Amino acid sequence: MKTLKTKYNKVLRRYYKAVKWMDDEARTEAEINKYYGEFQKILEQLNAIIRELIKNGYKPTCNEILEGFNDN
Known part of the structure; x- marks a missing residue:
């Protein structure tokens, strides 16, 4: 369980960095679109870890x- 939580925290930090990058006014729509697929992968990873935690009996x-x- 602790490993999943540690992994979640790591991906969550990546998510917030991506959000900050995308929210930067210097970013063009083309730049954001170029990396949007990677952003979706980050969201999928977060959701998968949450599902796994719930499957293991922990409700975040x-x-x-x-x-x-x-608590890592």
Whole structure:
């Protein structure tokens, strides 16, 4: 379980970096579109880890989903 939470935190940090990058006013629509597929992969990874945690009997809170797990 701890491994999944650690992995989630790592992917979540990547997600927030991607959001910050995409929200930068210097980014063109073409640049964002170029990497949009990678952004979708990050979201899929986050969702897969959450599903796996639930499958293993752990229900993450909204706060954990948005901010990560602090018991790693």
